[in-house]
Amino acid sequence: MWRQWIPFWQPGLSPHSGDVDLLFAGLLIASALVLALLFFLVALFCARYRAGNPADRSHRVKKSWHWEVSWTSASFVCFLGLFVWGASVYFQIYRTPADEHDIFVVAKQWMWKTQHPGGQSEIDALHIPVGRPVRLVMASQDVIHSFFIPALRLKHDVVPGRYQALEIEVDKPGHYHLFCAEYCGTDHSRMIGEIVAMEPADFSRWLTEQAPSSPLASEGGQLFRELGCSGCHGGRGAIRAPPLDGLYGKPVPLSDGSTVIADDRYIRDSILMPRSQVVASYEPLMPSFEGKVSEEQLLRLVAYIKSLAGHSS
Amino acid sequence: MSETNYLTTDYTLRSWFLTTDHKRIAILYFASLIFFFFIGGAAATAMRIELATPQADLVSSDAYNRLFTMHGIIMVWFFLIPSIPNTLGNFIVPLMIGARDLAFPRLNLMSWYIFMLGGSTTLFAIFAGGIDTGWTFYTPFSTLYSNSYVIVAAAGVFIAGFSSILTGLNFIVTIHRLRAPGLTWYRLPLFLWSLYATSVILVLATPVLAITLLLMATERFFGVGIFDPRIGGDPLLFQHLFWFYSHPAVYIMILPGMGVINELVSCFSRKQVFGYKFVAWCSLAIAAVGFLVWGHHMFVSGQSLVASLVFSFMSFIVAVPSAIKVFNWTATLHKGSIHFDAPMLYALAFIGLFTIGGLTGLFLACLAFDVHATDTYFVVAHFHYIMVGGMVTAYFGGLHYWWPKITGRLYSEYWARTAAVLIFFGFNLTFFPQFILGAEGMPRRYHVYPPEFQVWNVLSSGGAAILAVAYLMPLFYLGYSAFFGKRAPANPWDAPGLEWQTSSPPPEFNFTTQPLVTRAPYQYNEAFEAKPQNA
Known part of the structure; x- marks a missing residue:
């Protein structure tokens, strides 16, 4: 296959990484042609027109707009082609992920904590099934980190204060590097982990073999009661709060007349900054939980609210 | 030498440290920059030794993080940005336009003092305990998590910024107001066009850096939520502000280098620069479009996909004028x-290395490939090809070219050529393997790394050893020539530029009679055969 022909290059292992590899090959070929032409001309002129060499120097090329316009437009057209190619693959890589099999990733100095919907958690490792897309919902507890899997040609910063969703898919079972690519302090270079891609059957077995733990959603439900959320959102209290049953994934009309889709990010923001997006016809009464819940508790709450709408995780 | 020149007018310390002569100030800058260059270089050397093996063996992780931060801060703000403008530019600009001095000589001296104050502040931060944020100071790490001398180092950079602004202002006014009679804009040597473009960026972009660093200090000192999300800030806001300065700063670093290459290619081909007007306007085009590409540092940060699309497009656009320049230099060689x-060896090395740096810049501007390559060694290799392969090579080329004018002495051509060739090979051996490392996925700023990356790291470290020796060589043969070299004639290259029409070294006020310009630049006499440099 052509990808083996790029020197020192391990072919990527996902459908998207094939596109990136092809783009890389295209860039390499284009650059090699430009470099070859340029170096050939420079070497030729240097040899031929070296001082003292009696080469014909009459009829010098007249400066003219023709030359300038032609190499300007030639460069521009090539660049435009590369731009369009790169952009189209980029949009596929970062397309809004389908709501498939959600795995939460929490980055903190200096480890990756991953959490499966069934409650199985891992540190500096992530087991995933091959051949199907997996959606990662990523959050950072402290500084900016970056989730980087070279074998998939895929990277996304994990910026504190927001969720980043990223879809990954691996074709071949195996162990692959997971790196932190954004400098994050002392042990940045040790914030590395392993992606373990398994056949779906092996993956299911692996999930059941893990230490028994309760699913994220039920832990979230417990938190929901402990933190007192259920007092207002439970529907029986004196204070009127928007009901959460069936909320996830639905459009929510806001008091300023706009509408948002109730996704992970919206739910997270509503817990931490409840007064920034108030649901239409409700009073902005809810206190902020900023600083009162950790990223790991937040993702359990989000999982619980999702489960109220019948979603798996 | 019977007449006095700017070096022999006075020998007191006072005459150096209170001088308003642009040539002496250039020498002050030159000495300071050599110092900073070798400090930054020492940090790089320590890093390359550490990276020769996958494990940690020379320094701890905290020390390693301080080393690359120190390398970046020193090299960017205290070597690359001031390198050509403040040394060669300071010396040559008034000579090139036939003026007695820059427009504001005292401001020029003040900018050196401000620069040294900034430099000392930063050095204090480094030696008091170091900074571990990386030269980019990304928040919220720099504002709330780093336990190092962040604010002191940032203060040093902040102070040095005023020196940049004053220098830029001085050049702009000088080029506008002090040109010799007959020296119209299209008769200006292209070095001046590129310094003019550089000065415009210095004046417009540096204040944004100052603002950004002040905001960072405000958050770190007073806990005002600007960049940290836990107190209501936005970490990406910092990146937008920082790169709004720091991407144009890349052009501050490369444009003067391009300017020098015009002079060298033209002189040693004995020909006018091909497409003079295009090259001149390309400098300004780069300066203008360079302000609109900062978001290409943030393609994986979570900024909107549409923003990424626009920034990718603009990054391809800004590459066009650079490509035009390379084509024009090549065409200049023809016939x-x-x-x-x-100097010509350096110029040819520049063309090759800058082109590789520029082409790999297109790889990174290309959105989908950038997702893989950003924050890896591919980026490190790319910007070192531009900054070191390009700018430092041009600096050395320019330094050799104008050395006879600056010192009035001739250096050893043999050693100069040897050093040029050695720098070229050492450089490629150091940085080309880093492209491969990056493509294979090794992240940057890694103190320890998985063992499969070792081969390329060993090659890179080996190259760095050669490069270190090669960079030390000019210190010796140029240093020797400054005191013991053969006397240089006024115009060793038989060049038509005004700076060659006065004696070497020039008298205190540059010209004994006001020069008059009657023709376009680069009217070289083809019959140049003399080899005065074989001293």
Whole structure:
């Protein structure tokens, strides 16, 4: 296959990484042609027109707009082609992920904590099934980190204060590097982990073999009661709060007349900054939980609210 | 030498440290920059030794993080940005336009003092305990998590910024107001066009850096939520502000280098620069479009996909004028009469290395590939090809070219050529393997790394050893020549530029009579054969 022909290059292992590899090959070929032409001309002129060499120097090329316009437009057209190619693959890589099999990733100095919907958690490792897309919902507890899997040609910063969703898919079972690519302090270079891609059957077995733990959603439900959320959102209290049953994934009309889709990010923001997006016809009464819940508790709450709408995780 | 020149007018310390002569100030800058260059270089050397093996063996992680931060801060703000403008530019600009001095000589001296104050502040931060944020100071790490001398170092950079602004202002006014009679804009040597473009960026972009660093200090000192999300800030806001300065700063670093290459290619081909007007306007185009590409540092940060699309497009656009310049230099060689003196070797090396740096810049501008390559060694290799392969090579080329004018002495051509060739090979051996490392996925700023990356790291470290020796060589043969070299004639290259029409070294006020310009630049005499450099 052509990808083996790029020197020192391990072919990527996902459908998207094939596109990136092809783009890389295209860039390499284009650059090699430009470099070859340029170096050939420079070497030729240097040899031929070296001082003292009696080469014909009459009829010098007249400066003219023709030359300038032609190499300007030639460069521009090539660049435009590369731009369009790169952009189209980029949009596929970062397309809004389908709501498939959600795995939460929490980055903190200096480890990756991953959490499966069934409650199985891992540190500096992530087991995933091959051949199907997996959606990662990523959050950072402290500084900016970056989730980087070279074998998939895929990277996304994990910026504190927001969720980043990223879809990954691996074709071949195996162990692959997971790196932190954004400098994050002392042990940045040790914030590395392993992606373990398994056949779906092996993956299911692996999930059941893990230490028994309760699913994220039920832990979230417990938190929901402990933190007192259920007092207002439970529907029986004196204070009127928007009901959460069936909320996830639905459009929510806001008091300023706009509408948002109730996704992970919206739910997270509503817990931490409840007064920034108030649901239409409700009073902005809810206190902020900023600083009162950790990223790991937040993702359990989000999982619980999702489960109220019948979603798996 | 019977007449006095700017070096022999006075020998007191006072005459140096209170001088308003642009040539002496250039020498002050030159000495300071050599110092900073070798400090930054020492940090790089320590890093390359550490990276020769996958494990940690020379320094701890905290020390390693301080090393690359120190390398970045020193090299960017205390070597690359001031390198050509403040040394060669300071010395040559008034000579090139036939003026007695820059427009504001005292401001020029003040900018050196401000620069040294900034430099000392930063050095204090480094030696008091170091900074571990990386030269980019990304928040919220720099504002709330780093336990190092962040604010002191940032203060040093903040102070040095005023020196940049004053220098830029001085050049702009000088080029506008002090040109010799007859020296119209299209008769200006292209070095001046590129310094003019550089000055515009210095004046417009540096204040944004100052603002950004002040905001960072405000958050770190007073806990005002600007960049940290836990107190209501936005970490990406910092990146937008920082790169709004720091991407144009890349052009501050490369444009003067391009300017020098015009002078060298033209002189040693004995030919006018091909497409003069295009090259001149390309400098300004780069300066203008360079302000609109900052978001290409943030393609994986979570900024909107549409923003990424626009920034990717603009990044391809800004590459066009650079490509035009490379084509024009190549065309200048055509049917020239090419001499391979040391400055020309540097110029040819520049063309090759800058082109590789520029082409790999397109890889990174290309959105989908950038997702893989950003924050890896591919980026490190790319910007070192531009900054070191390009700018430092041009600096050395320019330094050799104008050395006879600056010191009035001739250096050893043999050693100069040897050093040029050694720098070229050492450089490629150091940085080319880093492209491969990056493509294979090794992240940057890694103190320890998985063992499969070792081969390329060993090659890179080996190259760095050669490069270190090669960079030390000019210190010796140029240093020797400054005191013991053969006397240089006024115009060793038989060049038509005004700076060659006065004696070497020039008298205190540059010209004994006001020069008059009657023709376009680069009217070289093709019959140049003399080899005065073989001293």
